Amino acid sequence: MTPTEVLKAQELVYELKIGDIMTRRLITVSPETTMREVKQVLRDHRISGLPVMRDEHLVGIVSIEDLIRALEANELDAEVNTYMSSLVRTVGEGESAVRALSAFGRAGVGRLPVVDDDGRLVGILTPGDITRGVLRALERAYHEEELRKYRVRHVFEDIASDRTSLILRYDIPVRDFNRAGRASSQLKQTLVRLGIDPRIVRRVAIVSYEAEMNIVIHSTTGGNLVAEINSELIAVLAYDSGPGIEDVKAAMQPGWSTAPDWIREMGFGAGMGLVNIKATADEMHLDSWPRRGTKLEAVIYLKPGEGKTGHETE
Amino acid sequence: MHLHEVMALLDARFVSSCCNPTIDVRAGFAADLMSDALRYDLSQALLVSGLANPQVVRTSEMADVAAILMVRGKMPSADALELADEIDIPFLSTELTMFETCGRLFAAGLPACQRFNGR
Known part of the structure; x- marks a missing residue:
């Protein structure tokens, strides 16, 4: 397992509900059952414990x-109620599997009865x-992704041409701060699905997000974000x-900004957007005509060596 | 450093539905202006901020931030929390100031994020 997969497994334990992974087939005994009968039930069903119900x-x-x-006391004919543990810790079927894990650790028991919202016994958890539940969920998540x-990869392989590109276009509305970043978010997800190196994806996402925010903050009527993806590079045009x-x-210049205070209060207008784009992309071209508009193009190469990958210490 | 260690150090708590304390943060960065943050490599890092709006979440999504921590007892806005749940990123909150938060984390061994290589 890679570290990312281990992390995914940990997340799944938090998402899994006890009700989804417990054993529902309930075999129970009454307090008056003899220990001899208990021995038979445990053996027949190959289990190691039983809920006692009245x-x-x-x-x-x-x-x-x-x-x-x-057995040691030679009391197999004794009733269950003399030998059972009556201080029973239960878990709720809606609780996360992690709650059960910590309960197992604390109580030192090998099984926990599972109850519904009304306190009725609905299953047993070991x-x-x-x-088993985590493994199943992990397999499901892995297969889906x-x-x-x-x-997505096959779309590229099945199309025959000398140069195939995928072009994604996004409309960027002006001053809509709740939706701002949506285009870059969708672009990022697409790149992940195309199987592109996560470090490249992150750089494209930062370039695209800064460019998108510039349009949201500064443009008069909104603008467009276009990403072109081919086998060699990703170009972002805003x-x-x-x-x-x-x-x-x-x-x-770093720190130069025309953003008003209310934009800064939202966390933007640090005067670092264009600087960040230039530092993050392999190439950047900026053209602007006062009163007519701005065009920014940034390129990030997919092959190592052509792009910048290292980090420097501040 | 695991999130449960961060939580113990700062008396912080989860405010998002994503609340996995075993998530590991590799480094830390603190900023209120998001473009200042994006100049640095924030991947798998803890982003400390006093900014409580959806853009702090978007920025974190773009930069592959592992977890967001609000200082001064701030609560993220409903929009910010909704977005955090959508992209499945944990959001924590502490009563401490930004200064003390960073000081405690750094003293406990959490390194600072490094800058992206600029040309």
């Missing part, structure tokens, strides 16, 4: 350890159920039709 209420748990004590990636940048050279 009138549909859980009153205890009898386990193989209790059976051993009865550490083995959790392992692999299938998606496989389909353009709008005004107001244009008065002084392009000044705009490329």
